[in-house]
Amino acid sequence: MNHELLQGKYVRLTAENPEVNASAEARWWQDSEYFRLLDSESPHLWSEKKLKEWFEKGLEKEDPHSFGFSIRTVEGDKVIGFVALFALSWKDGDTLAAIAIGEREYWGKGFGTEAMNLLLGYTFRELNLRRVGLIVFEYNLRAIRSYEKVGFIHEGRIRGAMLREGKRWDWLMMGLLREEWEARQKEVV
């Protein structure tokens, strides 16, 4: 049994106080590229105070259908993003996943990929779920490659779901079953 569920080589998953999350997100949201890679809503800005209240409300609810973590680097212990499970269905053993790396200098270096893999270990080995799904925008090639690396399979495409800068963009649906992920862990080791 591996008890180091939340600790990787480059990153670890953590719980942060609302002030820490709020100050980080407030900064990341100023980066409209970050926002457009993450969210289908138009980029908008929230004050640190509003973000802090939003995080506090979320923590008070103790929602059994979502699990959120911050991502900290092992080297330097810096908060660089978040990973989360949401819309979890316990009876079906199914959930959606989300991830974002807010600190640009950590893009494209494998930090997100490792964080996602930690989240998958938590999902399959601790929560004992059967499937993880996600949605990614077709123009987010870096994310798509990262998801493919941890084993996500392309499952579907919602054509033209999003209109940005006069162009229609597809949403890609990807998914990963527990057996597929487990088989991959053996290969890696």
Add this chain to the structure above:
Amino acid sequence: MSEDLLRGRLVRLTAESAKTLAEPYSRSSQDSEYWRLETSDPARLFSVWNTEKELEKFLEKEPKVNEFYFSIRILEGDVQIGDVGLGVVSWSSRDAFVGIGIGERAFWGKGYGTDAMQVALRYAFQELNLRRVTLNTFAYNPRAIRSYEKAGFSHEGRVRGALSKDGNRYDVLYMGILREEWAQKEEK
């Protein structure tokens, strides 16, 4: 997939209003034998008014994701005779606790409770996709123990002398059924 999940051979599981349940619940609280078979708490009495108030609070609060509560009605005559509830103890381990009570004495020992338990188990395994269902019962309730055995529960443990009634100590029995055991029994 088309069968009625909440209907058994003799009973069906229903949702009832506080008004419907208040009178029978209040009446069962007067029945100290029922009380001792149903719960380890000391017997207490509840008026209809008090019961209705409590039930309203219980039934109207936002349903919890881990609680599934049903009333039991017999098919013949559509009489409300008791209740059965599942409480998921752990979703990640897929284990639930089940509790059942037949408040109406006229319907004791006739298989209605066993049938209701079988419907509850089918709901637990087919709909909630659980792996096991657990219950506890009291050593002095042989009718219930026989009913649980009939429904497929195995004896798993015994908390010795956990109950003290009338100056005697009684054991609390733990019983459980695994998904595979239930599926095997269904096939027969």
